[in-house]
Amino acid sequence: MSEGLTWTVYDADTMTQAEIYGEVLCQLGEQHPEIVALSADMANSTKIGRFGKKFPERFFNVGIAEQNLFGVAAGMAKSGLTPVVSTMAAFTAMRACEQVRTDICYQNLNCKIIATHGGSSFGQAGTTHHCTEDLSIMRSFANMTVIVPADGIETANAVRAAIDWPGPVYIRIGRGFEPPFYESEDYGFAIGKSVELHPGTDVTLICCGIAVLQAVEAAKFLQANDDLSVRVINMHTIKPIDEAAILSAVTDTRRLITFEDHNVHGGLGSAVADVIAASGKGCAFEKVGIPDCFCEVGYPEDLYSHYKLDTDGIVEKVREVMGRDFEEDDDWEDEV
Structure with missing residues (x-):
């Protein structure tokens, strides 16, 4: 079993969903040496850079090339690693749609995707950065599991569960300070169970x-x-x-x-x-x-x-x- 978070619900008031998942991913990295993290030049925005600072030898930035990002992740998964990939939901579901579908889902690879800035959470950035189609796209892919956490605490639970869940997983979170809902992680989170x-x-x-x-x-x-x-x-x-x-x-x-x-x-x-x-x-x-x-x-x-x-x-x-x-x-x- 994974250890609980080292921060409290009061910290969650000042931490974004992405910051929380970044912290949890670092904890998981200590327990799972097979986890590697990948970014498309958005390590700071998506907070996956926290993992990179702690495990620099297990962090890979492919640059602004989202299609390559998921192709590289697929290759790593084929070699036995567990890649965790993070970029904006719009870039994941649409710019790299073919690679997610064919490279990852078609081969049922053990790749975990954490898509930030989902829905209208980056509202002021406009249509190019909104992502209100991703759930439709991702749930249509065979082998894909799709999760939309309610807050940071549920994001922590989802990331932990995803590491133990076989096959590709898509976790969709927001951009900023979505308010916390849960007071603790112990409410019975399980993939596929509402x-x-x-x-x-x-x-x-x-x-x-x-x-x-x-x-x-x-x-x-x-x-x-x-x-x-x-x-x-x-x-x-x-x-x-x-x-x-x-x-x-x-x-x-x-x-x-x-x-x-x-x-x-x-x-x-x-x-x-x-x-x-x-x-x-x-x-x-x-x-x-x-x-x-x-x-x-x-x-x-x-x-x-x-x-x-x-x-x-x-x-x-x-x-x-x-x-x-x-x-x-x-x-x-x-x-x-």
Whole structure:
């Protein structure tokens, strides 16, 4: 078992997700001599440079050449090493898409990808640096595992779990000071297993990444002000997805809403919809995220508000879905 973090939740208030994963990766490097780290001239921005300072002989900077970055990582994995690769999500999922797919996933290589600046977290940098398509792309690749941590502490858990998980893993984190949610690492993180954060029987909110904290705050507000029982599920693993938790929510609440900092096509919402459709069970369902457009340019907090991913937006969407009329009987036979 890996040792716990040497910092506390109070440190997490002043550390980005990337800084936390950089610290955890250094700890893992002491335990796993087969781990090597690779960067495309972004060691400081992605914080993988922390590993490079501690293990300079195991750190490789290929320069501004993301396609080469993943090709080199594939070769290292073939030789028995465990490469951890980090660059921006936009460069990983799109600029080096072919190399991730063909060099790494096709060969099912043990390569761990930590993609920073995911979603609209680099909002003021514009469309070239936004990445609201990566979950759709990555979950379509055979052999790829896809994880979207809710905060720095969950990022630490995800990185540790990824090292022990066979095959390629894509971990998508933000750019800056996404607020912490968890108070400790001991809440039962496991790849492919969601976490229920708030019980409820009226409606279920299935979230990942930055939407998790906002959804829990919305659930508490709705319980206090609307007398609504709102279940909140942190679906940190998009692939393999926790089908049992989704189907339980369909049966128990009959209303589901997904929230994600990603295009509504192909990401978490689509993955949840696939499970519901395959079950043959009906429910009121809606996907909330970036609509079928390129994200606006602005500070992340303003974008989250604009796209209804903050607490106010989630409350508004829940009230809207609760106002819908649909068949709520327990007989599924006419819906199969």
